Amino acid sequence: MRLTIEKISKTFKDKQAVTTFSAELTEGVYALLGPNGAGKTTLMRMLADIMKPSSGRILLDDKDISLMGDHYRDILGYLPQEFGLYKNFNAIRFLSYFASLKGLDKEKAKTRVEEVLKLVNLQKDRKRKLRTYSGGMKRRLGIAQALLNDPKILIVDEPTAGLDPQERVRFRNLLSEIAGDRIVLLSTHIVTDIEYIAKEVLLMRQGELIQRSTIEKLLESVEEKVWKCSVEQGALSQLQKSYKVGNIQRAESGIEIRIVSDVKPMPNALSVSPTLEDVYLYFFEKEAEENV
Numbered sequence: 486m487r488l489t490i491e492k493i494s495k496t497f498k499d500k501q502a503v504t505t506f507s508a509e510l511t512e513g514v515y516a517l518l519g520p521n522g523a524g525k526t527t528l529m530r531m532l533a534d535i536m537k538p539s540s541g542r543i544l545l546d547d548k549d550i551s552l553m554g555d556h557y558r559d560i561l562g563y564l565p566q567e568f569g570l571y572k573n574f575n576a577i578r579f580l581s582y583f584a585s586l587k588g589l590d591k592e593k594a595k596t597r598v599e600e601v602l603k604l605v606n607l608q609k610d611r612k613r614k615l616r617t618y619s620g621g622m623k624r625r626l627g628i629a630q631a632l633l634n635d636p637k638i639l640i641v642d643e644p645t646a647g648l649d650p651q652e653r654v655r656f657r658n659l660l661s662e663i664a665g666d667r668i669v670l671l672s673t674h675i676v677t678d679i680e681y682i683a684k685e686v687l688l689m690r691q692g693e694l695i696q697r698s699t700i701e702k703l704l705e706s707v708e709e710k711v712w713k714c715s716v717e718q719g720a721l722s723q724l725q726k727s728y729k730v731g732n733i734q735r736a737e738s739g740i741e742i743r744i745v746s747d748v749k750p751m752p753n754a755l756s757v758s759p760t761l762e763d764v765y766l767y768f769f770e771k772e773a774e775e776n777v
């Protein structure tokens with residue numbers, strides 16, 4: 486299976502949200518990483534065939550998805566960023582309702598609803614009203630909904646927004662379990678979401694794909710560009726103006742800061758091993774976890 490994104494762009498009036506984005510995706514988990522406003526949601530909506538590109542094409546195994554109609558929707562699972570729940574429904578009723586919208590026949594739907602509840606580990610809570618669900622449970626239910634038709638392509642838009650770190654880890658594990666032979670595209674601006682699970686990372690900035698790589702290669706690309714420096718408090722604000730400063734830690738003598746820079750920022754700077762947060766800082770300037 487091959488999903489080909491061929492030079493797609495999307496313009497809203499005077500705003501270019503996505504600019505000639507091209508990529509080819511095969512089975513596995515891909516992470517679309519970029520800051521708020523980078524164009525991730527717009528790209529995903531086009532991949533989910535909810536929004537038409539202003540130009541360019543999306544092909545599944547060489548067939549234009551805009552010409553595939555229901556055949557494409559049959560193999561697609563989509564979890565949008567904003568996902569409305571019927572608060573007075575329980576999980577079974579909610580999923581059965583979506584199953585009927587997706588055209589599953591009644592008998593098949595019954596079995597499938599139980600299967601997806603098991604997959605996302607909500608079996609025990611399947612009869613509870615959704616208004617009593619935690620943020621993590623709601624997101625898992627969202628994934629269950631997206632999996633009802635056993636999609637070959639699964640698109641999930643910022644699924645970990647608002648989840649606590651423990652729920653984020655559970656959600657990440659869930660995605661990696663269900664990935665199997667599907668194409669999974671997950672968008673996020675939180676670097677820890679993509680650790681361990683992403684086969685490749687697509688970095689998006691201002692509507693453009695600026696880098697596509699494995700996590701290992703991304704880390705390699707900032708090798709020798711991450712520095713630990715001991716500085717005095719008074720020097721900090723000037724350094725922040727001149728460099729991309731990551732973690733700031735108080736030490737016995739002054740403070741210790743992490744700087745991402747192509748050149749050694751000061752004589753006493755020590756080169757240290759990069760993390761994904763450094764990668765984010767290198768490509769996107771802002772602090773990696775700023776928007777959590």
Ligand SMILES: Nc1ncnc2c1ncn2[C@@H]1O[C@H](COP(=O)(O)OP(=O)(O)OP(=O)(O)O)[C@@H](O)[C@H]1O
Nearest residue numbers: 497500501502519520521522523524525526527528
């Ligand atoms: N319907 C629309 N009309 C006008 N501008 C839009 C519309 N949808 C998105 N945009 C603009 O396009 C740009 C990309 O938005 P998009 O929501 O795709 O980014 P994002 O990376 O998903 O960000 P976020 O993480 O905040 O959702 C933004 O500048 C946004 O304001």
